[in-house]
Amino acid sequence: MTDISQQPKSVPPPAAASGESWFYNPKIRGYASQIIVVLLLLWGLSEIIGNTQANLKKLNQNFGFDFLTQAAGFDLSTSLIEYSSNSTYGRAIVAGLLNTILVAVLGIIFATIIGFVVGVMRLSKNRVVAGAATLYIELIRNIPLLLQIFMWYALVLKPLPGVKDAYSFFGSIFLSKKGIVMPHPNFGSGAWIGLLFLIVALIGTWLFRKRARKRQDETGKITPVWLISIPIIILSPFVGLALAGWPLHFDYPELKGFNFTSGMTIVPEMAALLIALIVYSATFIAETVRSGIQAVSHGQSEASSALGLSRGMALRLVIIPQAMRVIIPPLASQYLNLTKNSSLAIAVGFPDLMYAGGTVNNQSGKAIEVVFILMVVYLSLSLLTAAFMNWFNSRMKMVER
Amino acid sequence: MKLLKLLALSTVFGLTAAAANAATLDDVKAKGFVQCGVSQGLIGFSNPDESNNWTGLDVDFCKAVAAAVLGDATKVKYSPLSAKERFTALQSGAIDVLSRNSTWTMSRDTTLGLSFAGVTYYDGQGFMVPTKLGVKSALELNGASVCTQTGTTTELNLADYFKANKMEYKIVAFEKNEEVLKAYQEGRCDVFTTDQSGLYAEVLKFANPADHMVLPEIISKEPLGPVVRQGDAAWFNVVKWTYYATLNAEELGVTSKNVDEMKASANPEIQRLLSVKVKNPDGTDADNDFGKGLGLGPDWAYNIVKQVGNYGEIFERNLAQLKIARGKNALWNAGGLQYAPPIR
Numbered sequence: 001m002t003d004i005s006q007q008p009k010s011v012p013p014p015a016a017a018s019g020e021s022w023f024y025n026p027k028i029r030g031y032a033s034q035i036i037v038v039l040l041l042l043w044g045l046s047e048i049i050g051n052t053q054a055n056l057k058k059l060n061q062n063f064g065f066d067f068l069t070q071a072a073g074f075d076l077s078t079s080l081i082e083y084s085s086n087s088t089y090g091r092a093i094v095a096g097l098l099n100t101i102l103v104a105v106l107g108i109i110f111a112t113i114i115g116f117v118v119g120v121m122r123l124s125k126n127r128v129v130a131g132a133a134t135l136y137i138e139l140i141r142n143i144p145l146l147l148q149i150f151m152w153y154a155l156v157l158k159p160l161p162g163v164k165d166a167y168s169f170f171g172s173i174f175l176s177k178k179g180i181v182m183p184h185p186n187f188g189s190g191a192w193i194g195l196l197f198l199i200v201a202l203i204g205t206w207l208f209r210k211r212a213r214k215r216q217d218e219t220g221k222i223t224p225v226w227l228i229s230i231p232i233i234i235l236s237p238f239v240g241l242a243l244a245g246w247p248l249h250f251d252y253p254e255l256k257g258f259n260f261t262s263g264m265t266i267v268p269e270m271a272a273l274l275i276a277l278i279v280y281s282a283t284f285i286a287e288t289v290r291s292g293i294q295a296v297s298h299g300q301s302e303a304s305s306a307l308g309l310s311r312g313m314a315l316r317l318v319i320i321p322q323a324m325r326v327i328i329p330p331l332a333s334q335y336l337n338l339t340k341n342s343s344l345a346i347a348v349g350f351p352d353l354m355y356a357g358g359t360v361n362n363q364s365g366k367a368i369e370v371v372f373i374l375m376v377v378y379l380s381l382s383l384l385t386a387a388f389m390n391w392f393n394s395r396m397k398m399v400e401r
Numbered sequence: 402m403k404l405l406k407l408l409a410l411s412t413v414f415g416l417t418a419a420a421a422n423a424a425t426l427d428d429v430k431a432k433g434f435v436q437c438g439v440s441q442g443l444i445g446f447s448n449p450d451e452s453n454n455w456t457g458l459d460v461d462f463c464k465a466v467a468a469a470v471l472g473d474a475t476k477v478k479y480s481p482l483s484a485k486e487r488f489t490a491l492q493s494g495a496i497d498v499l500s501r502n503s504t505w506t507m508s509r510d511t512t513l514g515l516s517f518a519g520v521t522y523y524d525g526q527g528f529m530v531p532t533k534l535g536v537k538s539a540l541e542l543n544g545a546s547v548c549t550q551t552g553t554t555t556e557l558n559l560a561d562y563f564k565a566n567k568m569e570y571k572i573v574a575f576e577k578n579e580e581v582l583k584a585y586q587e588g589r590c591d592v593f594t595t596d597q598s599g600l601y602a603e604v605l606k607f608a609n610p611a612d613h614m615v616l617p618e619i620i621s622k623e624p625l626g627p628v629v630r631q632g633d634a635a636w637f638n639v640v641k642w643t644y645y646a647t648l649n650a651e652e653l654g655v656t657s658k659n660v661d662e663m664k665a666s667a668n669p670e671i672q673r674l675l676s677v678k679v680k681n682p683d684g685t686d687a688d689n690d691f692g693k694g695l696g697l698g699p700d701w702a703y704n705i706v707k708q709v710g711n712y713g714e715i716f717e718r719n720l721a722q723l724k725i726a727r728g729k730n731a732l733w734n735a736g737g738l739q740y741a742p743p744i745r
Contacts, residue, residue, distance in 0.1 A: 178589070257544040259571060
């Protein structure tokens, strides 16, 4: 047996030794290597910046963002804000950004709904249902997204008629190769009363749900909250509008010459992109949901049925709330993927951020500035999504007692 | 040790990268080929066949530069570029010269850090419509959907033309030309617009060329020409005078077939073009070498004409199949705009 306290006598501590060089001191070496890495990094960075500056100067160009206020001169096929060829480059980029956000938000909502349904279907005891879900997932997620966008674009365009023979629904919605044209709602003064009624209905529903929960806790009686409140939520804005004297009228699409004038148009490029993004991302979300549900131990469903819950209730009240903890983190990265994948819009000519940025870059020649803007904007979009999902995750976390 | 090596390597590469930017001519001579930016496929200008052999007016220009600099017209490597990529590719040094039916405009000349070396083809923007649409003039296109390519002057002229004529239109723009064509043929839009030469070239690819017609209006000036980086005067001169050499050769009647006989010509202009040595009165040779000023060998123009041809030959070879007449692209003395300063 060796006595530990005796060891220092035989082996001297490295730092204390006067004969040892500082070169072999692990502490100094640790610091030194870190300082060297930082210096190299700084040197590399300054080299990149300096080189860029020198090369720009050689090409007689200067770095700056004042080009953003110049007139763009090109049009975009669809925009959420007022935009024409007289607008500035900056506005073109904003219009593109809004289109990206529109596609990302719609894509996330529908992909989540489809993903959850398919994910649950895949675990169904019914062979046909489970098989269909498996087939869909394995088929779609193994084909490159770009290919699917092209396919959907062709599928959307091919079978549709020209604008003169457009399919008409109720004489006010028209479907043709040039897109879906719908009546455009116009709100007059007093329309805020409708909005007010909607907000009141939402708050009412929230209070109602709270009371119903309390009642269930006290008496065990279940109130069908959604059955009652959903019709009320849907009807309330109309009641409000009716009381305000119906300050709402629609601009109906009208076929004049080559195109429908007035009305709202969803261009086929956007439809194809959205369908492709939703169908593709839903497969990944479905797999995430399935893995989440399977991560909940089997004992939980046995315990639920022992308590007399039906399979649907067990899923809704016991399994899914626990599965959510597993689902949310990977779900967040699926949302980020969807947002970033939307930049493939350029392939079918939908004017998203990438498209608008690319065109601005090409017309203004400010490659470095535009790429910089695009990177910063995509990064902020992703960080915002991630922050939201982190907040949601901490809300859904199991509360440990 | 490894770190030191890395440091040394990155320094060397950093320096060479900077140097490459400065002297394209030396760079091209050193690597032995010209890296030429071309289109992704436009019949008559730059188009690859199944075995990736490129042909066209723009391609022949690349070959002419290679013939002048390296003495071998085959020493060209092609980079197919989309309209959006082209200027960035040139700015970054990925290509030596951009010969890709690109329009010379003021902003491109002054803000992109690039220089246009000449106008190898005078073009103008036109419209194509399906015959069954029954449109006879571009002024009847109010409200139409128009297919075009993003990042082009076409996109800008289109907006200007409809604005100036107080008409509305809906743009349908794609990054790649083939997607524009597909959308037009699919009926996504009523009108296809690009440079008129492009319209004539593309209609040949259609299943039924007779079902489409080009409208009479030309709505813009589209001077197309080769582009180089600004601030590299030596290379700019080489590219510019390659173009002028093809014009001067045509003007002087020097063709790829008769160039060898022409070396014996007594015409001083031809002697200067082909760097033919002349006799001094005392019987000694006098140099007539204009390649020296370009940093090239004396056979620079001989090689261009011998291996690629003069401007007229290049035009015939590539654009006759599109049934495009010389028109504005005839020589100045034949009523056109093609004019080269003299070699002297």
